[in-house]
Amino acid sequence: MIDLKSRQSRSNSVRLHVDLSKIELPNRRSFRYSNLVILVVALGVIWYSGNGSRVSVEPFFDIHNQKQVVIFASNLFPPDLSPSFLQLVWQLTVETFQISVIGTVLAIIIAFPLSVLGMRQRGEEKSRASLGTARWLLRTVAYHLTRTLFNLARAIPELIWALVAIIFVGLGPFAGVVALTIHSAGILGKLYAEIFEAVDQRLVETVRGAGANELQTLFFARIPLTMPVLLSYTMFRWECNMRAATVLGFVAAGGLGTQLRISMNTYNYPQVTTLVIALLVLVTLVDIAGQFLRRRILDVSEVTACRPEPAELVAAINK
Amino acid sequence: MAIIQTQEVHKIYPNGTIGLAGLSISIEPGEMVGVLGSSGAGKTTLFRMLNGTLRPSRGRLSVLGQELSGRVTPSELRRLRSGIALVNQNHNVIPPLSVLQNVLIGRLGQTNTLSALAGFFRVAKTDFERATEAIALVGLADKLYQRAEDLSGGQQQRVAIARSLMQGPQLLLADEPIASVDMRNATMLLDLFRRLNQELGITVVMNLHQLDFAIRYCPRILVLKAGRLAFDGRPEDLKDFDIYDEHNSSLPTGEKDLPPEAALLAEAEMGELILKRDFSGND
Numbered sequence: 001m002i003d004l005k006s007r008q009s010r011s012n013s014v015r016l017h018v019d020l021s022k023i024e025l026p027n028r029r030s031f032r033y034s035n036l037v038i039l040v041v042a043l044g045v046i047w048y049s050g051n052g053s054r055v056s057v058e059p060f061f062d063i064h065n066q067k068q069v070v071i072f073a074s075n076l077f078p079p080d081l082s083p084s085f086l087q088l089v090w091q092l093t094v095e096t097f098q099i100s101v102i103g104t105v106l107a108i109i110i111a112f113p114l115s116v117l118g119m120r121q122r123g124e125e126k127s128r129a130s131l132g133t134a135r136w137l138l139r140t141v142a143y144h145l146t147r148t149l150f151n152l153a154r155a156i157p158e159l160i161w162a163l164v165a166i167i168f169v170g171l172g173p174f175a176g177v178v179a180l181t182i183h184s185a186g187i188l189g190k191l192y193a194e195i196f197e198a199v200d201q202r203l204v205e206t207v208r209g210a211g212a213n214e215l216q217t218l219f220f221a222r223i224p225l226t227m228p229v230l231l232s233y234t235m236f237r238w239e240c241n242m243r244a245a246t247v248l249g250f251v252a253a254g255g256l257g258t259q260l261r262i263s264m265n266t267y268n269y270p271q272v273t274t275l276v277i278a279l280l281v282l283v284t285l286v287d288i289a290g291q292f293l294r295r296r297i298l299d300v301s302e303v304t305a306c307r308p309e310p311a312e313l314v315a316a317i318n319k
Numbered sequence: 320m321a322i323i324q325t326q327e328v329h330k331i332y333p334n335g336t337i338g339l340a341g342l343s344i345s346i347e348p349g350e351m352v353g354v355l356g357s358s359g360a361g362k363t364t365l366f367r368m369l370n371g372t373l374r375p376s377r378g379r380l381s382v383l384g385q386e387l388s389g390r391v392t393p394s395e396l397r398r399l400r401s402g403i404a405l406v407n408q409n410h411n412v413i414p415p416l417s418v419l420q421n422v423l424i425g426r427l428g429q430t431n432t433l434s435a436l437a438g439f440f441r442v443a444k445t446d447f448e449r450a451t452e453a454i455a456l457v458g459l460a461d462k463l464y465q466r467a468e469d470l471s472g473g474q475q476q477r478v479a480i481a482r483s484l485m486q487g488p489q490l491l492l493a494d495e496p497i498a499s500v501d502m503r504n505a506t507m508l509l510d511l512f513r514r515l516n517q518e519l520g521i522t523v524v525m526n527l528h529q530l531d532f533a534i535r536y537c538p539r540i541l542v543l544k545a546g547r548l549a550f551d552g553r554p555e556d557l558k559d560f561d562i563y564d565e566h567n568s569s570l571p572t573g574e575k576d577l578p579p580e581a582a583l584l585a586e587a588e589m590g591e592l593i594l595k596r597d598f599s600g601n602d
Contacts, residue, residue: 124374125396132390202410205372210486211401211428213393216435220424224415 072269079273086274088259093278096255099173099248100241103180107241108234110185115192116218118146122201123208146189153186158244162251173254180241180248191233196222228297235290242282320384321345322490322522323369328378330364330546338364340546341378348489351516351523353537355530361546362526366494369524370403371396383489401428404483404521408495411479414468418459421467421478422450425485453481457511473500480511491515493525497532505529509536530557 059065120143128136161179169175199222207221223230249257256275263271323346330338339361346352356362367373369382371391380387385399404425412421419442426446427435438446454460457477462470467478476496483491493512497505513536515521527533533540534554542550542557550557 123372125371125391125393127374129389130374130391132392135392200410203413205367206405206407206410207413207424207427209370209372209400209403209405210424210482211397212424213397213427213432215432216427216430219432219436219439220416220420220427221413224413227415 075267075269076273078270079277080268080270081274085271089256089274089278092249092256092259092275093282095173096242096245096249096257096279097282099176099180099245099255100238103177103245104184104234104238104241106177106181107184107188107237110181111188111192114146114149114185114189115196116215117142118150118189118193119143119196120193121214122197123205146193150186150189150193153182154190155186156183158183158248159251162248166251171252176245176248176254180244183244184237184241188234188237191237192230195226195229195233199225228294231297232290232294235286235293239283239286239290242286243279246279320348321381322348322350322383323524324379324381325365325375326379328368328375328380330361330368330373331376337546338373339368339375342543342546342548343378344541344548344551346522346524348522349516349520350539351513351537352525352539352541353533354524354526354541354543355528355533356543356549360543362543363494364546365543366492366524366526369490369492370400370405397428401486402489404480404486404488404491406476406479406483406491406493406496408476408498409472412467412470412475414466416467417464418454418462418467418470418478418481419447419450419464422454422481422485425450425453425482428486450481450485453484454478456484457481473504476500476508480508484515488521491521491523491525493523495526495528498528505532512536 121139124130126136126139131139158179161182162175165175165178169178196218203225204217204221207217212220245255246257246260249255249259250261252258256279260272260275263269263275323344325342325344328339328342332338342361342365354362354365364373368375368380368387371382371385371387375388378388383399383402385391385395387399391399413424416424420439423435423438423442423446430438434443437443442450451460451463454463457480459470459474459477459481462474467475470478491512496508496512500508509532512523512525516523525537527537534557537554540550540552540554540557541548
């Protein structure tokens with residue numbers, strides 16, 4: 001018997017001797033200098049970025065600054081809890097919630113079908129030789145067009161989209177909804193597409209092998225296999241939208257932000273505190289809702305068929 | 320007309336690995352064929368080519384009358400695949416879907432996407448009956464609504480067979496169906512394949528590692544070696560033929576799917592390596 005208790009005894013008990021001189025081992029993958037270059041460039045960019053943003057610890061130790069912070073903090077308390085203001089905050093909180101919900105839902109509705117076009121399809125049957133040039137070209141153009149659309153929607157911040165939206169729909173919450181929808185559609189579209197791409201190709205082939213078309217493969221393989229991941233990214237986007245909906249208020253696109261700006265401009269810090277607390281409550285609620293939904297899906301099984309999320313996904317949602 | 324026809328088919332993978340090196344075979348409707356050969360001989364490459372997942376690098380290939388060598392539109396491919404049932408060693412089911420849903424996948428080739436989606440909420444009566452029959456036939460009626468991932472590997476394979484029955488295929492391709500199944504289940508599985516072949520006239524092509532099973536079940540046996548056809552005939556004639564001689568592992572992919580120890584042992588059996596037990600513990 002092989003004793004697995006300790007490494008020592010394992011190596012002692014049974015050992016197969018192999019004459020390595022008689023085996024031809026493959027060459028070790030040679031060191032790639034290009035990787036070294038990438039590392040050096042990355043370090044350079046990090047240093048350059050810190051330098052350019054004037055990152056330093058000094059201001060934190062400046063006694064004058066510390067005093068200012070104390071004054072600022074003491075101004076924040078106690079929060080303004082007068083009934084009339086609380087009522088206003090309640091209304092605005094509900095409005096922020098509504099903007100974020102409808103903005104996220106509309107973004108999903110737009111992002112989902114587009115993600116199918118923006119998904120790189122694997123398999124030799126999707127090659128140019130197999131599909132024929134015309135079909136392949138159409139698919140490739142659609143792919144790049146969709147990706148560009150996603151990039152455009154993502155690259156322009158919600159705030160700018162809100163300014164554009166205000167021109168079309170006027171001041172108010174709807175402008176905020178439009179802004180959130182466009183920006184989030186760009187982010188969710190990219191995420192969905194990349195999540196769908198990352199599904200185990202063999203399982204995709206199993207469903208294709210039964211004669212399923214690509215759309216059927218999406219619904220019978222890609223989506224069920226990635227449901228927990230899809231859900232958690234979507235919930236995370238909703239949470240982001242909650243915060244974004246607040247900021248959008250700064251340009252009078254509705255929600256808590258409008259009031260936050262007024263309170264800050266009038267140096268009414270107790271009101272600011274109340275508003276921040278309201279925001280905190282909102283985000284926590286989304287978190288709880290997300291946990292609840294995820295548990296309902298995951299409890300039945302602990303299996304996630306999706307690979308660990310690629311680094312680009314994390315980068316895309318953190319931006 | 321032959322149901323499967325290959326002429327000098329080559330497959331060279333993008334990384335340079337050779338899968339097939341000029342394979343010519345012809346299989347008639349209603350045959351039950353066993354494909355033998357060591358790992359890396361090209362068996363899986365052939366199987367994945369037969370349903371259009373891989374394309375030949377050279378040579379001609381037609382399955383169920385569909386030419387697969389050149390351009391194939393998605394709808395042609397879909398039609399072809401609707402007629403081919405797949406049963407593999409692994410990757411047989413979509414884990415989070417129920418057994419019923421997995422079996423209904425077998426209908427996708429003949430269903431439009433919208434009604435297939437409606438099936439998530441309400442399965443059409445005829446589809447439901449047919450699927451339940453197929454599931455009952457493979458002995459999984461009590462697992463109808465269970466998630467496929469909660470089933471054992473052998474049960475998942477049976478789900479794939481039920482899915483095949485749902486498809487109503489002309490051709491059944493089984494890639495190492497009994498590789499991870501115990502003796503009793505292997506016999507049951509192959510008995511079922513034989514019934515499908517004899518009673519329903521489905522052409523069965525299966526890829527086996529077990530010589531005895533192949534001899535018992537397949538009236539015709541093909542042996543692949545280094546991506547070429549090395550033997551084609553009745554199992555009786557196989558007796559004098561050495562399937563696993565040393566030339567078999569000459570392809571670069573040779574031991575890829577064997578675990579390292581097994582590969583070493585396989586090599587050792589060929590007398591290329593000396594293995595001995597060492598109790599000293601010193602290097």
